[in-house]
Amino acid sequence: MATIEDIAKKLNISKGTVSxxxxxAADVSETLRKTVLETAVELGYTRRPRKQEAKHLxxxxxxxxxxxxxxxxxxxxxxxxxxxxxxxxLVSVVPLDDAIQTGFTYxxxxxxxxFAGAFFLGxxxxxxxxxxxxxxxxxxxxxxxxxxxxxxTCYVGVDNNEGMELAISHLKQLGHRHIGFLxxxxxxxxxxxxxxxxxxxxxxxxxxxxxxxxGNAVYVxxxxxxxxxxxxxxxxxxxxxxxxxxxxxxMVHCQELGLRVPEDISIIGFDDLPICAYTTPALTSIRQDxxxxxxxxxxxxxxxxxxxxxxxLLLHTQLIVRQSTAAALPAPKIVQLPPVSGR
Amino acid sequence: MATIEDIAKKLNISKGTVSxxxxxAADVSETLRKTVLETAVELGYTRRPRKQEAKHLxxxxxxxxxxxxxxxxxxxxxxxxxxxxxxxxLVSVVPLDDAIQTGFTYxxxxxxxxFAGAFFLGxxxxxxxxxxxxxxxxxxxxxxxxxxxxxxTCYVGVDNNEGMELAISHLKQLGHRHIGFLxxxxxxxxxxxxxxxxxxxxxxxxxxxxxxxxGNAVYVxxxxxxxxxxxxxxxxxxxxxxxxxxxxxxMVHCQELGLRVPEDISIIGFDDLPICAYTTPALTSIRQDxxxxxxxxxxxxxxxxxxxxxxxLLLHTQLIVRQSTAAALPAPKIVQLPPVSGR
Numbered sequence: 209m210a211t212i213e214d215i216a217k218k219l220n221i222s223k224g225t226v227s228x229x230x231x232x233a234a235d236v237s238e239t240l241r242k243t244v245l246e247t248a249v250e251l252g253y254t255r256r257p258r259k260q261e262a263k264h265l266x267x268x269x270x271x272x273x274x275x276x277x278x279x280x281x282x283x284x285x286x287x288x289x290x291x292x293x294x295x296x297x298l299v300s301v302v303p304l305d306d307a308i309q310t311g312f313t314y315x316x317x318x319x320x321x322x323f324a325g326a327f328f329l330g331x332x333x334x335x336x337x338x339x340x341x342x343x344x345x346x347x348x349x350x351x352x353x354x355x356x357x358x359x360x361t362c363y364v365g366v367d368n369n370e371g372m373e374l375a376i377s378h379l380k381q382l383g384h385r386h387i388g389f390l391x392x393x394x395x396x397x398x399x400x401x402x403x404x405x406x407x408x409x410x411x412x413x414x415x416x417x418x419x420x421x422x423g424n425a426v427y428v429x430x431x432x433x434x435x436x437x438x439x440x441x442x443x444x445x446x447x448x449x450x451x452x453x454x455x456x457x458x459m460v461h462c463q464e465l466g467l468r469v470p471e472d473i474s475i476i477g478f479d480d481l482p483i484c485a486y487t488t489p490a491l492t493s494i495r496q497d498x499x500x501x502x503x504x505x506x507x508x509x510x511x512x513x514x515x516x517x518x519x520x521l522l523l524h525t526q527l528i529v530r531q532s533t534a535a536a537l538p539a540p541k542i543v544q545l546p547p548v549s550g551r
Numbered sequence: 552m553a554t555i556e557d558i559a560k561k562l563n564i565s566k567g568t569v570s571x572x573x574x575x576a577a578d579v580s581e582t583l584r585k586t587v588l589e590t591a592v593e594l595g596y597t598r599r600p601r602k603q604e605a606k607h608l609x610x611x612x613x614x615x616x617x618x619x620x621x622x623x624x625x626x627x628x629x630x631x632x633x634x635x636x637x638x639x640x641l642v643s644v645v646p647l648d649d650a651i652q653t654g655f656t657y658x659x660x661x662x663x664x665x666f667a668g669a670f671f672l673g674x675x676x677x678x679x680x681x682x683x684x685x686x687x688x689x690x691x692x693x694x695x696x697x698x699x700x701x702x703x704t705c706y707v708g709v710d711n712n713e714g715m716e717l718a719i720s721h722l723k724q725l726g727h728r729h730i731g732f733l734x735x736x737x738x739x740x741x742x743x744x745x746x747x748x749x750x751x752x753x754x755x756x757x758x759x760x761x762x763x764x765x766g767n768a769v770y771v772x773x774x775x776x777x778x779x780x781x782x783x784x785x786x787x788x789x790x791x792x793x794x795x796x797x798x799x800x801x802m803v804h805c806q807e808l809g810l811r812v813p814e815d816i817s818i819i820g821f822d823d824l825p826i827c828a829y830t831t832p833a834l835t836s837i838r839q840d841x842x843x844x845x846x847x848x849x850x851x852x853x854x855x856x857x858x859x860x861x862x863x864l865l866l867h868t869q870l871i872v873r874q875s876t877a878a879a880l881p882a883p884k885i886v887q888l889p890p891v892s893g894r
Contacts (some may be wrong), residue, residue, distance in 0.1 A: 356713050359867045367862040369701050500859045507850055507859070516843045516850070520865040521709040524702045 210251035218247055230255075232320070245316040252345070255322060265297050265509060266323040268304040272330035278533065279484050280498070281329055284296050284351070287502020288327055295510065297324075306329070309336045318346040325509045327364075328353070332396055347512035349505045350399035359517035362496035362508045364501065365398065371494040371525035372405040373412060375448050375476050377491075378527055383536040384446040384474065387415065387424040390431050390458060391450025399424060402450050424450070428457045436461060443540040445473060446533070452477035456487050457533060463514070465543045470534035472541045480528050489531035496525060553594035561590055573598075575663070588659040593686070597759035598665060604676040608640050608852060609666040611647040617674035621825045623841070624672055626678065627694070630845020631670055638853065640667075646670075652679045661689040668852045670695070670707075675739055681782060682790035690855035692848045695741035705851045707844065708741065714837040714868035715748040718791050721835075721870055723756050726879040727789040728760065731782035732765040733774050734793025742767060745793050745821065749799060767793070771800045777805060788816060789876070789882065795820035799830050800856050802875060808886045813877035815884045823871050839868060 212230070221244075229244035231237045234243075267288055267540065274281025285301060292299050297380075300323075302308070314337045318326065325347035331338050333353075341348060341355040348355075354363040379387055389406040393397050403422060410417045421442060423435025437460060439447060449455035455477030457471050467473050469489055477484060480495035500534045504521055512519045557571070560568045564583075570828060572579045572587035579587075610631055617624025628644060635642050643666070645651070651660065657680045661669065668690035672679050676696075684691060684698040690696075690705075697706040722730055732749040734742050746765060753760045762787060766778025779801060782790060792798035798820030802812050810816050812832060823838035847864055854861045 230804040356710075357717070357867065359869075367699075370862065373701070497860065503857075503859050504854060504861060507854055511847060511850055514846075517840065517867040518845050518847060518864060519713065519867040520863060521861060522863040524700065524862040526702075 210248070210253040212512075214245060214251055215248050215253060218251065230319070241320075242312065242316070245320050246313065246345060248319055249313065249315040249345070251529070255319070262296055262298045263324040263513075264322055265292055265299050266318070266321070267299055267301045268326055268328045268331075269301065270328075270330040270335070271332060272305040274301075274329070280359065280479060282307050283498035284329060284502040284505075287499035288506050289502070289504040290499070291506035292509075295506070297506075302337075304331075304337075313337075314340045314344050314348070315346050325349070325513055327351070327509060334395060347509055349508045351505065351513065352396070352401075353502065354397060354520065356519075360512055362512055362518045363520045364505045364508050365522055366402050366496045366501070366525045367522040368398070368405045368525075368546075371409060371478065371496075371527075372402065372409040372448070374525060374527040375494055376406075376415065377410040378529065378533065379446045379448075379474060379476070379536075380415060382446075382474065384444070385415055385536070386444045386540070387421070388442070388444040388447045389450070389483060390435055390439070390447060390454060391422075391424045392431075392454070393426040394424055395426075399450055406448065416520045418546060427453050432461050437545050440465070440467075440473075440540075440543055440545065445536040445540050446476070447473065448476045448478070449507060450478055452479045452481045452484055452491060452493055455491055455493070455532075456483060459487060459491070465545065467543055470532050472537060474533040474536070476527075476533060480526075484528070484530065487532070490532045492533040493528050494525050495528050497523060503520045553591070553596040555596075557594055558587060558590050558596060561594065562586065573662070574782070582664075585655065585659070586661050589656065589862070591662055592656065592658040592688070596662070598662070603769070605641045606667040606856075607641055607665055608635055608642050609661070609664070609669045610642055610644045611669055611671045611674075612644065612674040613647040613678070616674070617644075623822060623824060626841035627672060627795075627845040627848075630842035630848050632845070633842070633853075634846040634849035640801060640849075647674075647678075656680075657683050657687050657691070658689050658862075666854055668692070670694070670848045670852060677738060678778065690852055692851045692855065694848065695739070695744075697740060697863065699862075703855055705855055705861045706863045707848045707851050708865060709839045709844070709868045710865040711741070711744050711748045711868075714821065714839075714870070715745065715752040717868060717870040718837055719749075719752040719756050719758065721872065721880075722789045722791075722817060722819070723758060725789075725817065726877060728758055728879070729785070729787045729883070730764070731785070731787040731790045732793070733778055733782070733790060733796070733797060734767045735774075736769040737767055737768075742793055749791065749870075767812060771797050775800060775804050780888050783808070783810075783816075783883075783886055783888065788879040789819070789881050790816065791819045791821070793821055795822045795824045795827055795834060795836055798834055798875075799826065802830060802834070808888065809882065809887055810884060813875050815880060817876040817879070821874060823869075827871070827873065830875070835873045835876040836871050836883075837868050838871050840866060 216226045229241045271283045273279035328350045334446045350360045355361040390545045425431040459475045477491045477493035480493040484491040484493045555569045558569045574582045584693045615624045616622035671693045692705045695708045696702040768774040802818045820836035823836040827834040827836045851864045
């Protein structure tokens with residue numbers, strides 16, 4: 209393992225300057241500090257924890273709301289804290305802006321701030337730090353992102369295949385045969401996984417697959433405009449959505465088009481956010497238990513810290529059946545679609 | 552939650568008899584005891600843990616050697632104990648014979664013996680208790696077996712897709728294009744998974760897939776006789792095996808046929824058992840860290856006991872490159888195969 213002396217030698221500076229740089233002293237320039245941190249990472253330097261000092265974990269959040277109980281991230285953050293703090297860890301929540309990611313490499317940022325490990329919420333496939341995870345050395349647990357081979361990274365999430373099978377099996381029992389799927393952008397790993405899981409589940413339950421029955425788009429409104437009309441024209445009697453807010457928007461839009469939910473069309477969401485109980489009708493949804501996701505992410509990060517190279521940790525899902533799903537109509541109801549606007 | 556009184560009422564016997572049955576008193580007949588246990592499970596009765604009492608876990612083993620350091624199960628058992636015992640759990644190792652599985656349901660056996668949770672090594676798809684896991688209620692962690700939906704079961708193992716990709720990518724870099732796969736019976740879940748992972752990895756690395764290049768059989772000798780000759784005749788220059796002992800047998804058999812390993816044919820095993828370092832040549836193998844598998848199984852069972860419904864926990868693999876893999880010959884060496892015997 210590299211020492212402060214090794215770093216000093218490599219950069220041809222004094223041990224005192226290295227030490228000051230690592231410890232954030234004010235009289236070291238930001239440029240030198242960055243060089244020292246990156247050299248330390250390159251040489252494999254790690255801080256020796258002081259006795260009695262609590263280990264510090266960082267919970268990075270991007271592209272995700274978490275301030276209110278109705279937000280997706282809220283219970284995840286609480287679950288993580290609830291597991292980490294009694295085990296003697298400090299947890300800092302850091303909104304991950306682009307400045308952080310371009311200012312430092314992931315490993316250098318963690319070393320600089322004396323964080324032992326991280327839990328990431330909401331990284332997209334284009335985030336620079338996600339690319340670095342191929343070779344990073346600081347334990348990182350990623351919600352809904354999978355990094356192969358690196359033994360210090362772990363993917364945490366729900367068993368999307370199981371969730372999708374629960375939804376498809378429920379719809380099949382209700383007599384549905386033509387089922388559509390709408391979701392967010394494929395620039396996110398988990399949307400890819402749910403998209404494949406949807407088709408795998410159709411095959412498993414022997415239902416017709418037609419690739420035009422699935423659509424995805426970055427924005428909810430784009431999804432409604434671009435994909436919902438063709439699903440309805442193709443005669444789907446049920447739609448599964450990649451997240452609850454999209455499902456809610458699809459439900460309202462169908463109602464505006466004169467379709468009754470669930471009599472004319474069944475709708476299923478994903479996540480089981482608090483809103484599901486309060487939509488009209490109440491939304492059937494594939495539940496991810498977010499408090500338990502937070503807790504299991506702590507299990508994962510503590511395994512990585514103990515050198516147990518967990519790659520993947522998935523939680524069971526549940527289908528919460530409410531009022532937005534019902535028996536399929538013998539034939540899909542034909543709706544008069546408004547002309548597509550130029551937007 | 553059901554009480555002793557509920558059980559007594561349901562069976563129309565005294566509370567004292569129920570209590571004696573649950574606690575294994577000698578003056579209760581085995582038949583009555585079984586009825587009481589099964590009724591207790593049916594009603595959802597659970598023992599209240601006595602204060603200060605250590606929780607007891609059961610490690611069931613079937614179809615797997617574990618007594619010697621060279622055995623596959625040895626380090627897994629040690630890893631599990633190493634994690635469980637310091638956390639205050641007692642661990643009993645129970646060879647799972649058919650008498651146990653037919654004598655009691657899984658839940659009744661666990662209640663009878665006051666086990667809080669179990670870790671299963673070596674269950675096959677035809678084991679009766681595996682079927683019961685669809686609806687069992689006592690936490691169960693299964694090595695290499697996946698049970699959907701039941702929130703009290705968890706699958707633990709390695710990331711077989713990652714392992715297979717490491718092996719295929721290594722062979723591709725060495726110039727191999729025609730790669731075969733041999734494995735044990737498809738009556739085991741993990742053999743199914745590795746079989747699919749092999750073809751997924753070929754597709755991912757843009758290598759030709761031919762389904763006759765994969766073979767599986769219950770016995771090693773059967774695999775050598777039934778499948779190895781057709782792989783060699785199809786012109787493979789490398790063979791990946793589903794476990795190390797099979798890889799070793801394949802290596803020896805190829806050598807008997809006059810092929811040099813690795814000059815004429817490359818061989819890769821799976822597991823990285825201690826034997827790999829001592830074969831001639833030493834065997835390149837996909838490593839499953841068995842101590843860490845044992846430890847992570849304890850993480851999984853303690854999560855289930857805490858109500859965190861983990862479904863799947865996979866560990867990273869590594870490719871340990873030794874001397875049984877080398878650059879591919881420009882054309883496969885043709886071997887004179889002995890006539891197939893009638894056995």
